[in-house]
Amino acid sequence: MSWMKCCVFPLVLLCMWQLQEGAHACTCVYDHPQTQFCQSDVALKAKVVAKKAVGGNLNKDIKYDIKLTKILKGPKRPFDTFYTASSSAACGVILNEGVEYFITGKLMPDGCLYVSSCNYVVPWKSSHKILVERYKMGCDCKIFSLFATFPSMSWMKCCVFPLVLLCMWQLQDGAHACSCVFDHPQMAFCQSDVAIKAKVVAKKAVGGKYNDYIQYDIKQTKLFKGPNRHFNSIYTGSSSSACGVNLNKGVQYLITGQLEPNGSLYVSSCNPPVPWKSSHKILVERYKMGCDCQITRCYGDPCGDRHSDECLWTAWLRGNNQPVKQSACRKRSDGSCVWYKEAASPTKG
Structure with a gap:
């Protein structure tokens, strides 16, 4: 009875959690990360360096000291702290020292940056670099929220809609597809972590049952951008629907991609490798000189x-x-x- 597991049981648990008497908790409608980015006053890339409680006994906040890496949105000033509520029940966020985060938040009247669990706060990934640019381009668009159409029916929000969404997610049959905005090759180069010239020498499937990848073994000829090391392989999704790229053995490519936390190089159809041409040698040098544009x-x-x-x-x-x-x-x-x-x-x- 797999449908019972995926639909009815989550429904019961969600309703018990939401409808219990005296249960005070943080509530906010889940928005798409792009909506959270566009509606925020400030967006930062920053590392958490310290944490301490501030305020009175009945109105405590948590102050996070941060080391700012990049201002993605908002006033150009050196943010070195932000504040959040002291508990998750009050919409506070719990972050780890030494970790770099993608942080969005609101500016308070006194100029302080306030962050809550209703904002988009996640550990920074290399893919965020590209996503931020795409979010900026789409802030004039509206991302429709199913919950927003029934503002007065809280029981629908807590029970029926989660049931529908869970069932749709669990019972769909292969309805996943890759989607990304096509960028100019220079933007793909400048926003990548690594750019190399390399020949494909072998291909094989790797990974688990539900998380397959394709590993391409390569012979690197030239490093144009990235850490000073020799790459012997690249990884990509196992299908075009997972943004995988299909490369030919024996062909030399201009390859751009993102570094994963484990140091492996990941390539997707959002920044696809292209067969190497002699003109690429000049173009790459010009791309390097134009990354400030x-x-x-x-x-x-x-x-x-x-x-x-x-x-x-x-x-x-x-x-x-x-x-x-x-x-x-x-x-x-x-x-x-x-x-x-x-x-x-x-x-x-």
Whole structure:
């Protein structure tokens, strides 16, 4: 009776937890991470260095001292602390010292950063680097929440909807698909942890029953970006629906990817390897010189105003990607960014 396990039992447990008398707990509607990012005042990449309780006996908070690595959103000032409630029942977050986190929160009237479990606070992963840029591009979009359509029916939220969602999740048959926004090759290069030139020499399936990967053994020819070490293999999803890439044995590729916590190099179809061409040698050097620039899609024609530190990507609107894919966005001596074609002359595409 697997349907009983996946549906009825979770329903009973959720209802008992939500409907018990006198049970005071933190409640907030779960939002998609992009919504939490877009609705936050501040988003940071920071490492927790210390933790202490502050405030009075009846109104305690926890103060986290942090070492700021990067401001992803919000005022450009050196955040060195943030505050949260003293318990999970009051929506406080519990973080570990020495761990680097992706932190979103609200600015209080006194300028302090306040973070709760309703905000998006998770250990930092290399994939967040790309996600943040994509979240920024989608803040004008609305991500619909099923719960928001029934604001007065709390029993529906606590019981029926979790039941529906759990059953849909458990009983679906292979309805998972890879989805990612196609970036200009320069953005894929600049946002990657590693970029190498390498030949594929072997391929094999690895991993467990429900978490398969494909391991490609490679012969690295050149390291363009990343830690000074020799990569002998890369990993990818086992299927295209898991964002896996299909590479050919004996072919040399320009490979960009993200480093996993265990040091392995992971590659996905969101930044797919491309067969190596002689022109890549020049392009890679230009990509390196343009990583301080931002390549922004233009969603209308004509485009709006552009910032001096960005290049507008308009060719994709007209289905003519190749010229821009073979160009690089670089800074000029005056600090402005412009397109450079293979011939090295700047253009304002």
